[in-house]
Amino acid sequence: MGGIEWDALLLSLKVGAASTALCLPFAIGVAWLLSRSRLPGRALLDGIVHAPLVLPPVVIGYLLLISLGTRAPLGAWLKSTFGIQLIFTTEGVVVAAAVMAFPLMVRAIRLSLDSVDRGLEVAARTLGASRLDVLFSVTLPLMLPGILSGAMMAFAASLGEFGATITFASNIEGETRTLPLAIYTATQTPDGDAIALRLVALSMALAVAAITLSEWLHRRTQRWLGRH
Amino acid sequence: MIELNFGRKLGALDLQVDVTLPSRGVSALFGRSGAGKSSLINAVAGIVRPDHGRIRVGERVFYDHDSGTDLPIEARGIGYVFQDARLFPHLSVAGNLRYGLKRARGTHTVGWDSVVEVLGLDHLLDRRPWNLSGGERQRVAIGRALLRQPSLLLMDEPLASLDAPRKAEVLPYIERLAREFALPVLYVSHSIEEVTRLADHLVIVSEGRTVASGELSDIMSRPEHAPLIGRYEAGSVLDCTVLQHNDDYALTTLRFADGQLRVPRIDLDPGAPVRVRIRARDVALALSRPMDVSIVNKLPGRVQQITPRDGPYADVTVDLGSRTLRALITRESCDRLGLQPGTPVWTMVKSVALDSRSVGFSRRPRSASPAQAPDLPQKPGAPAEAD
Numbered sequence: 001m002g003g004i005e006w007d008a009l010l011l012s013l014k015v016g017a018a019s020t021a022l023c024l025p026f027a028i029g030v031a032w033l034l035s036r037s038r039l040p041g042r043a044l045l046d047g048i049v050h051a052p053l054v055l056p057p058v059v060i061g062y063l064l065l066i067s068l069g070t071r072a073p074l075g076a077w078l079k080s081t082f083g084i085q086l087i088f089t090t091e092g093v094v095v096a097a098a099v100m101a102f103p104l105m106v107r108a109i110r111l112s113l114d115s116v117d118r119g120l121e122v123a124a125r126t127l128g129a130s131r132l133d134v135l136f137s138v139t140l141p142l143m144l145p146g147i148l149s150g151a152m153m154a155f156a157a158s159l160g161e162f163g164a165t166i167t168f169a170s171n172i173e174g175e176t177r178t179l180p181l182a183i184y185t186a187t188q189t190p191d192g193d194a195i196a197l198r199l200v201a202l203s204m205a206l207a208v209a210a211i212t213l214s215e216w217l218h219r220r221t222q223r224w225l226g227r228h
Numbered sequence: 229m230i231e232l233n234f235g236r237k238l239g240a241l242d243l244q245v246d247v248t249l250p251s252r253g254v255s256a257l258f259g260r261s262g263a264g265k266s267s268l269i270n271a272v273a274g275i276v277r278p279d280h281g282r283i284r285v286g287e288r289v290f291y292d293h294d295s296g297t298d299l300p301i302e303a304r305g306i307g308y309v310f311q312d313a314r315l316f317p318h319l320s321v322a323g324n325l326r327y328g329l330k331r332a333r334g335t336h337t338v339g340w341d342s343v344v345e346v347l348g349l350d351h352l353l354d355r356r357p358w359n360l361s362g363g364e365r366q367r368v369a370i371g372r373a374l375l376r377q378p379s380l381l382l383m384d385e386p387l388a389s390l391d392a393p394r395k396a397e398v399l400p401y402i403e404r405l406a407r408e409f410a411l412p413v414l415y416v417s418h419s420i421e422e423v424t425r426l427a428d429h430l431v432i433v434s435e436g437r438t439v440a441s442g443e444l445s446d447i448m449s450r451p452e453h454a455p456l457i458g459r460y461e462a463g464s465v466l467d468c469t470v471l472q473h474n475d476d477y478a479l480t481t482l483r484f485a486d487g488q489l490r491v492p493r494i495d496l497d498p499g500a501p502v503r504v505r506i507r508a509r510d511v512a513l514a515l516s517r518p519m520d521v522s523i524v525n526k527l528p529g530r531v532q533q534i535t536p537r538d539g540p541y542a543d544v545t546v547d548l549g550s551r552t553l554r555a556l557i558t559r560e561s562c563d564r565l566g567l568q569p570g571t572p573v574w575t576m577v578k579s580v581a582l583d584s585r586s587v588g589f590s591r592r593p594r595s596a597s598p599a600q601a602p603d604l605p606q607k608p609g610a611p612a613e614a615d
Contacts, residue, residue, distance in 0.1 A: 119314050122275055125301040126308035127376050128331030133302075137327070141318040225317045226358025 005198055007174055008182035012159050012206075015090065015178055019097040019158040020151050023105050027150065028140075031110040050103045052164075060099060061167025068095070068168075092169035093176045097158035104157055105150040112146020113139070145221040152214035159206060179203050230255075230380070230412065232438075234271060234281025234291065243267050243278075243436040249429060251286055254406050254413040256427035256444070258420065259456070264436040265416040269382045272414065273308050274301040285380050285412075305333075307373030309383040313365040315357035321368050322353040328376030336377050338409055343371045346408050347401050363394035367401055374409060381413045387422060402426060420461040421586075424448070424505040432456050449552045451535040451543040454508070462543075463507035464554045470500045479579065482587075486548035487527045491582040502587055510581035511555035513544065514574045515565055525577040529553065531567050546575050553577075 030049055033039055052060050068075040068086050078084045086092035116139055124134045140147075162180040169176040171185060183199045186192035230249040237243070243264045249255045257265045270276040272283055274290065277298065283291040285306075290299050307328070315324050329340070344350055347367045357365060366386055373381060386402065387395045403426060406413055417423050423430060423444070430447045432440040434456055440447050445465040447453055454462040468482035468489065478493040482502060489504060496502060518526060529546040536542050542559045544567060545552050553575050567573070 117314075119310065119312070120316060122301070123308065123310060123314040124316070124327070126273055126306060127328035127372065128302050128305075128333070129327075130300075130302055133331075138316060138318075144318075226356060227317075 002195075004173075004182060004186075004195060005202060008177060008179045008199060009202060009206075011090065011093075011174070011176075012178040015093050015097055016155045016158040018094045019101055020105075020155045022094060022098045023102050023154050024147075024151060027102060027105040027109050027154075028143075028147070030106050031113050034106070035110050035113045049106055052100050053103045057100060057161070057163025058167050061096060061164035064092075064096060064099065064164065064168040068092075087168065088170050088172055088176065090169075090175055093161075093165050093178060096164040096168045097161040098154075100161050100164050101154035101157040105154040108146050108150030108153060109143065112143040112150075115146075116142045142225065145218050145225070148217045148221060149214055152210055152217065156207060156210040156214075159203070159210070179206075229284075229286070230414075231282065231284040232268070232272065234278035234283055234293075236267065236271060236276060236278045238264075238267055238276070241267065241436045243271070245271075245281075245438050247431050247438045247441040249412070249414070249431070249441070251412050252410065253428035254415050254426050255429040255431060256423040257414060257416045257431050257433055258423050259418065259433035261418055263433045265418075265433050266384050267436075268433065268438075269308075269384055269414055269416055272380075273306055273382055274299060274304050288379075302331075305377075305379045307376050307378030307381040309366070309369050309373050309381070309386045311385045311388050313357075313362075313369040315360075315365055315368055315372070317357055319357075320353070321349065321355050321357065321360070324357065324368055324372050325349070325353075325375055328372055332375070332377035334377065338374050338377055338411075340375065342408065343374050346404055347371045361394065362390050363397040366390065366394075366398050370401065370405065374405065374411075378411065381411050382416075383413060384416045385418070386415075387417075387419070399425065420457055421505070424465050424503065424586075445551075448505075449545065449554060451533065451545055451554065454535075454537070454543055454554075460509060461507065462554070462556070463505055463510070464552060466504045466506065466551055466553075468502050468504055470494070470496050470498050470502060472498055485550045486529075489577070489582065490524050490579050491587055492579065494587055504582060505586045506553065506577055506582065507586070508543065508554040508556035510577055511546075511553060512576040513546070513555050513557060513561075513565065513567070514576060515571075517574050518576060521576070523576040523578055525579060525582075527553065527575045527577075529573060529575060531569055531571045531573055533569060534562060534567060546573060548575070 034042060034046055039045065065087065066072055070076060070079055070085060070087060075086065084091060086095055121134050121138055124138045129137060160180055165176065165178065166181060171177055171181050177185065179199060179202065183196050186196035186199060229251050232245045232247050235244045241264050245268055257268060259265050267276055271278050272290065278291060278293065280293045282293065289297050290304050291297060316327065319327065347370060349368060349371055352360065352364055352368065357368065360368065370386065387398055390398060406426065415426055427444050430442065430444045431438050432447065432453060439456065440453055448463065448465045466484045468484040471481045471483045471488065473480050473493060479490050480493045482489045482491060482504065491504065494502065527548055529548040531544060532547040532552060533545040534542055536559055540558045540560065541556055542562045544555045544557060544562065546555060555575060
């Protein structure tokens with residue numbers, strides 16, 4: 001493998017990990033709101049969260065561009081306050097991947113939260129645990145299989161994100177050119193077929209590894225909870 | 229004292245509770261399924277919120293509608309044993325036991341070692357809950373609730389989900405815990421068998437209302453409660469002590485205030501307190517001392533009260549001296565024998581009817597009861613028919 005493949009692979013792994021980590025706390029919070037709260041705007045929130053699943057990725061990328069670009073108020077504020085610029089940067093790729101992967105993670109976590117036996121939470125409270133204590137000592141551990149498979153799914157989806165990334169963060173080598181963008185670039189380059197094929201093989205190997213790991217983790221945690 | 233005076237409408241159920249329970253011993257809440265027993269203890273636990281009234285346990289007010297007091301579940305200091313154990317699957321048995329212990333405030337009166345010993349949990353500590361049998365699970369759940377250092381233990385049909393052998397396995401542990409740990413227990417059950425083995429105080433719950441409350445033997449002996457208890461299960465409860473065993477015939481002789489009873493052998497040392505439930509339908513009556521019958525349990529007394537029932541039955545309460553015994557006979561027999569309040573009669577109970585399901589530990593010696601004093605002289609006029 002040459003430099004192009006390595007750069008793309010490392011960047012993709014970095015983006016996948018960062019986007020998964022960024023999604024996780026918000027996904028748990030949103031799953032909680034959707035599953036447990038009696039929030040008045042619940043249906044609306046549900047719709048917004050799931051929009052990236054049904055909208056063309058380019059649309060998401062464009063929406064990100066007009067809201068977080070350096071000339072948009074939010075983007076300008078981010079830049080002046082924290083010195084963070086999202087367009088044309090790896091951070092921007094992370095945000096685009098996170099937005100696209102978010103609904104997948106929320107779905108998996110929400111399902112696991114729905115399957116948590118409320119009776120166990122009541123039992124924990126009779127044993128002296130406050131609501132917050134119950135969340136950390138009972139609810140989250142019981143959600144672990146769903147949290148892990150949600151995280152793996154978000155990671156895999158982030159690796160493959162293309163449309164929103166190229167629209168929002170552009171295609172800059174070493175900065176925003178992840179595996180799919182590198183494949184696209186190779187196919188647009190004369191004599192790029194060999195590179196493209198190697199990148200495709202790499203992507204497939206990564207996908208298989210991610211799915212295998214996800215299945216294994218899921219089985220392990222389910223067994224840990226005594227579900228077979 | 230435990231003061232429960234509250235109400236709550238829950239769908240079709242209109243829960244109206246008004247009872248005062250002793251702050252020691254086991255108080256059973258007995259009633260059919262759907263009578264509101266579980267909702268009642270859930271209100272005590274803080275899981276169900278009443279819409280009016282007051283819940284007070286000792287000095288602590290759990291709920292008071294007028295002053296707006298409503299302690300959250302975790303602040304009530306109660307232990308709760310659920311019908312379905314509800315062990316945490318992500319923790320080992322030891323982790324489950326420690327869960328409440330770690331969060332217990334104040335002085336710890338229930339020790340780890342005593343709980344593990346009394347409930348026989350030693351060899352289970354490293355196991356995971358889903359590897360346990362139903363009976364083991366329930367024992368762990370009881371231990372977990374005790375180690376939480378509760379000031380009141382709530383048990384919601386802890387045996388109902390177990391099959392008969394598992395029930396027989398867990399019941400002695402519950403009998404023991406009420407003796408070993410001085411702790412008031414509210415025990416919900418629809419099984420009169422469990423209630424008579426475990427309870428000191430009985431509350432009958434029917435259609436959301438607490439219709440009777442009092443000392444177990446007292447409530448059980450009143451014929452007006454028979455329809456609520458069930459015609460086939462209603463009867464009397466006698467506190468006895470083991471007198472002696474007859475190994476040749478595998479029989480045990482028990483003594484109570486008004487005489488003796490012979491029952492199939494029970495494995496307890498002489499002097500041990502036991503409680504015997506005698507179903508009214510297992511008691512026959514005779515006008516004179518019956519001779520030439522196989523029945524050995526023959527006790528003389530006087531008819532105290534006759535309550536005709538629907539159909540062919542009549543409930544007869546016989547005063548044996550200091551205790552009463554209830555007999556369910558036909559109205560026809562009642563008329564044929566010319567029974568009236570005051571008529572002297574002999575009561576007869578087959579030993580065979582008093583099997584292990586009817587005989588259990590008496591959990592705490594009652595100093596007021598002469599039956600508990602083994603060296604008390606036999607009352608004259610109470611012949612030891614069992615000899």
